[in-house]
Amino acid sequence: MEPISKSGAAAARPALFALTWPLFAEFGLGMLVAVAGLWLASRTSDASAAAFSLANHVQATFFLLFRIISLGLSVVITQNLGAANRRGADETARASLAASGWMGVITAVGVISFAAPLLGLLNVPDDVLPQALPYLRILALALALDACNASMAAVMRAHLHTRDALLNMLAMHSVHLLLCWPLMNGVGSWDGLGLPGFALAMVASRAFGIAFHLSLWRVRLHLVPQAADWWTMHWKRLAPVLHIGLPGAAENIAYRLAFVFTVAMVAKMGTTALATHTYTMQVMYLVLLAGLAVGFASEILVGHMVGAGHLHDAHQLVRKSLRWGLSTSFCFALTAAVCAPWVLQFFTRDPEVISQARTLLWITVLLEPGRTFNLVVINSLRATGDARFPVMAGVASMVFVMAGGAWFLGVYLGWGLVGVWIAYAADEWVRGLTMAARWYRHGWVPHARRTHRRVSAQRRLAT
Secondary structure, rough: OOOOHHHHHHHHHHHHHHHHHHHHHHHHHHHHHHEEEEEEHHOOHHHHHHHHHHHHHHHHHHHHHEEEEHHHHHHHHHHHOOOHHHHOOOOOOOHHHHHHHHHHHHHHHHHOHHHHHHHOOOOOOEEEEHHHHHHHHHHHHHHHHHHHHHHHHHHHHHOOHHHHHHHHHHHHHHHHHHHHHHHOOOOOOOOOOOOOHHHHHHHHHHHHHHHHHHHHHHHHHHOOOOHHHHOOOOOOHHHHHHHHHHHHHHHHHHHHHHHHHHHHHHOOOOOOHHHHHHHHHHHHHHHHHHHHHHHHHHHHHHHHHHHHHHHHHHHHHHHHHHHHHHHHHHHHHHHHHOOOHHHHHHHOOHHHHHHHHHHHHHHHHHHHHHHHHHHHHHHHHHHHHHOHHHHHHHHHHHHHHHHHHHHHHHOOOOOHHHHHHHHHHHHHHHHHHHHHHHHHHHOOHHHHHHHHHHHHHHHHHHH
């Protein structure tokens, strides 16, 4: 790796925290809204909570399609900005709008049309399906709007405006919460819509988020999309985005499919097991926020450093990010396990559910450090241009260790949810150590050098 002055490395250090805390808050807000929705659903019944969770699993799986654009978009823009190619960054941002919009519309139509078969793949219990089906169909409308929000937020973060992205998320989720309570529970003599009310509130909040993003683009980035940007595809400008985004999304989709396979197995264990899994996952999502925020911040900064040719800086940043992520994720997981008897009562009073969930959260203490390697290193590898290795190296573990291990331990050996959770932990550690080895052995360096040469050449052509 080419040398870099100590002052250059030092300059990047405060930026890591400055980017991480708004990302942490932003992702935390999203998780808290999901927890609030689960709590509102659980006030009705465990079946309603299970319907909420299963429909959200379908939504989250299809949302990963939008990562094809947002993952590649963030990396390509940071690389161009690092190489001082603002024109290329702006053209890439505008090209993402039509790609995201068309993908969102097509995905929404597909989910609405095939909602029942999709829920059938998850082995939804008979008492859950009548609530999950209408909820998922309305969620599909929010999914279409989320496609544009994901790309527009990625552009803001790539420009290091993470606080503005946080402000938008705060406003958007506030709108959601303000609307979902009356829409779910009713007002006066009106009984409300139940779960579909939560989805309708989400649709309104996502439309608000797009309007807010457009304002931020104009004020912060001086970037005003033209009408044609919303429907005209610019394939040449999208090529580098897809080069990064397709492998990145493939890795995410492979993980989600393996995970959904395990959820289908849990659903066969009964409504109690499914409710336990649902409540524990909500707590675990809060635990992983620290590692997730550090991983995204690392991706943004590594992209800028690679674009500028500061590869030694990038290496030192990832080492620091891992130290931060590992320590915070372990502390968060330990706190969640210790506080589980009180936290879980927020969702349920069933002693059997609480007892099983406590056991799963103690397994999470071992799981989270392994997950942190994946969250930090995979994002950083992607930012260097080394996007294919994570999916090629990780799919085997997802299929055989996570999905296969969950079946073997949870179903074949009869360990139930404990076996499923042990498989989750084993998969995170296998993939995490593989990714760490890739980074520390500098397997990403040739990709980073090629990326730097490419964006530097584009900058020279633009000028």
